[in-house]
Amino acid sequence: MTHLKLGKLPDRTPSKITITVSADLSQALQDYAAIYRQTYGESETVAELIPFMLAEFLESDRAFAKARKEGLPTASVTEKSRSRPGSGSE
Numbered sequence: 001m002t003h004l005k006l007g008k009l010p011d012r013t014p015s016k017i018t019i020t021v022s023a024d025l026s027q028a029l030q031d032y033a034a035i036y037r038q039t040y041g042e043s044e045t046v047a048e049l050i051p052f053m054l055a056e057f058l059e060s061d062r063a064f065a066k067a068r069k070e071g072l073p074t075a076s077v078t079e080k081s082r083s084r085p086g087s088g089s090e
Helices: 023-040 046-060 062-070 077-083
Strands: none
């Protein structure tokens, strides 16, 4: 049996998500869903898997966890990009 980093999804109320991804990423996500189905014997859509994949990614990112524990920056990413030279705000 294949051991995926993402465990079997818990029972939940379905939700809808819409994102735009590259063709390569779309294929990789479809492949992951197929391997998930083969591993657990249950079919889950890519849209159902993505929130759990993102949560697993964030939970396993130690630098993110450390930065979050130390406090979030006060300026948003959008504000920082506006003040950067060459960002189109000049």
